[in-house]
Amino acid sequence: MVPMVSIIVPVYNAEKYIERCVDSILNQEYTDFELILADDGSEDTTGAICDGYAAKDSRVRVIHKENTGVSDTRNGAIEKARGTYLQFVDSDDWITPDATKQLIRAATERDCDMVIADFYRVVGERVSPKGDIDEDGFLTREEFAAHMMENPADFYYGVLWNKLYRRDIVEKYHLRMDAEISWCEDFMFNLEYIRHAERFYALKTPVYYYVKTKGSLVSQGASITRTIKMKLMVFEYYNNFYKHVLDEADYEKNRLQVYKFLIDAAGDGIVPLSLLPGSRKLGDERTSASPDAVAGEGILMDAYRNRKLLEYYLEPVAVKHDMTLVEARLLLYLSHAKSVHTRKELVDCTDISRGRLSYTLQKLVSKGYIKVEETKSDKGTEKLLTITLLSAADRVLADFAIAQKDFDCARFSGLSEEEISQYELLAEKIKKNIQKVLM
Numbered sequence: 001m002v003p004m005v006s007i008i009v010p011v012y013n014a015e016k017y018i019e020r021c022v023d024s025i026l027n028q029e030y031t032d033f034e035l036i037l038a039d040d041g042s043e044d045t046t047g048a049i050c051d052g053y054a055a056k057d058s059r060v061r062v063i064h065k066e067n068t069g070v071s072d073t074r075n076g077a078i079e080k081a082r083g084t085y086l087q088f089v090d091s092d093d094w095i096t097p098d099a100t101k102q103l104i105r106a107a108t109e110r111d112c113d114m115v116i117a118d119f120y121r122v123v124g125e126r127v128s129p130k131g132d133i134d135e136d137g138f139l140t141r142e143e144f145a146a147h148m149m150e151n152p153a154d155f156y157y158g159v160l161w162n163k164l165y166r167r168d169i170v171e172k173y174h175l176r177m178d179a180e181i182s183w184c185e186d187f188m189f190n191l192e193y194i195r196h197a198e199r200f201y202a203l204k205t206p207v208y209y210y211v212k213t214k215g216s217l218v219s220q221g222a223s224i225t226r227t228i229k230m231k232l233m234v235f236e237y238y239n240n241f242y243k244h245v246l247d248e249a250d251y252e253k254n255r256l257q258v259y260k261f262l263i264d265a266a267g268d269g270i271v272p273l274s275l276l277p278g279s280r281k282l283g284d285e286r287t288s289a290s291p292d293a294v295a296g297e298g299i300l301m302d303a304y305r306n307r308k309l310l311e312y313y314l315e316p317v318a319v320k321h322d323m324t325l326v327e328a329r330l331l332l333y334l335s336h337a338k339s340v341h342t343r344k345e346l347v348d349c350t351d352i353s354r355g356r357l358s359y360t361l362q363k364l365v366s367k368g369y370i371k372v373e374e375t376k377s378d379k380g381t382e383k384l385l386t387i388t389l390l391s392a393a394d395r396v397l398a399d400f401a402i403a404q405k406d407f408d409c410a411r412f413s414g415l416s417e418e419e420i421s422q423y424e425l426l427a428e429k430i431k432k433n434i435q436k437v438l439m
Contacts, residue, residue: 003059004032005104006083006167010073012040014091015049017211022053024094026060030101033087035060038077041067071177071185074160078170086167088160092211096286098316099207103164106201110138113197115164116156119208120285127209128279129319132156133202136320136395144200145245155210158187162208169196191241204320206285287311287325309410313403321396323367326352330360331369332400334387341385361385369393 007025011018025035037050037060047064054060063076078086085107089095099117106115118131132154133139133147148157156162169175173196177185194200289308293301311325318328333350347354364370370393373386389397412420 003034003083005030005034005085005087005100005164006077006081007033007035007087007089007100008038008074008077008081009035009089009091010038010040010070010077011042011046011050011091012067012070012073013042013044014046015042015044017092018046018049021089021091021094022050022060024097025089025100026053026057027097028095028100029098030104031059033059033100034081034083036063036077036080037061038063038073039065040070040073041065069179072179075176075179078167078176081167083167086165086170088163089208090161090210093161094209096207096209098205102203102205102207102316106203107164107166110199110201112138112199112201113166113169114144114193114199115201115203116144117162117203117208118206119156119162119210120206121210121212122282123212125282126279127282127285129206129285130156130210131204131206133204136202136204139200139202141194141198141200141245144194145241147202157190158184159210160186160189161210163190165193166197169193172196195241195245204322205316206319286315310403310407313406313410314400317396317399317403320399323396324360324363326356327360327363328396328400330357331364331393331396334370335389335393335397335400339386339388341387342382343385344382346385361387367392369396 009021009025014021022035022037025033035053035057037053039047039050039062041064047062050060050062054062061080063080065073065076074088085104087100087103103115103117106112116133118129120127121130132151133156139147151157170193173192175189175192175196177189179185287308289304289312293304294308296304311329314328314332315325317323318325321328323331330346330350330352333346337349343354343357346352347357350357352360361370361372365372368390371388371390373388375384375386412423415423
């Protein structure tokens, strides 16, 4: 059976971290993929580790070859790939559990030729989200090229691993990595691909963990002369790309911006972690669940599991729209509740402290998602809040609907339609029994 996506991982002497990488792929929510582990002549136990995975999981295919470099290794894997889409992962990096699902969903639902996503940059024990296109959404080739022109040497545009590609485009134009160069070969592949693609989608949710271990050209041992030649060659390719994408008048108008690539590329696109916003301890970038509580029994554990599962699917939406999880939970509640509330009710229903509630409401107001009007109640005690959802919240609510669908799919996985129907009927009866007691 032909898989939807081929995930390609070139590996070389990666015994220390290959398991973290492969496990993150095999544990994806989306399962219709083949994993191609391309062993570039490893001299440690990497090859044996890869073979072990292939023996245990039929989705894993291993290629063993002599050492010829990462570009040639990727090219060989592309030749063997069978998927409709291509996804690339480096062996010392890893991906979020929903990475492939997010990429495939964006590509198929928006009928796009390339999906580009935000990522997490990891330096030691610190992690920071990284991206460049500020809004989640569809882009034409010209719009995508205009964004790229602003930060041409940014990893976001240059690398393979935060993107999803259509294999038919790659094969139709026989797009491959240039094995003769060791700098920006990914970017040159991307430029050629973009020339032939028409529809692009920017995904604001980080789906990839990039570990900052790769060195600059100098640290790789490249001579200054060879480095300069490679950079000039890449710039010429970049310059010709814009001559192809833009008409003559637009190219002349943007010539200086295009030439900015020469300056930006001088530093190999390196950005110190301290300059990136939102830097935090690795492991704190997403909320986690207690394994003991997830495995536990009892009413409170049931409630905990449901809450954590919902947060698991809500959090990518929150990240995408630059919201905290608390803001997302409150907005979701408001989208299902009546419009008039007391603070006591909101605190009780959302499990947010009173002080945090006022701050969170203000944040949602400042983002243009809600309008809050305060009036005195008839009893003259606690003030009433009339909360109106504004049109700016529509995109967030649409993503909430997808998150809730994923939440239900996870809960009902393996259940037949009849079993789901019976569950919903019983759940409605249970709800009425509880309402009878509490109301």
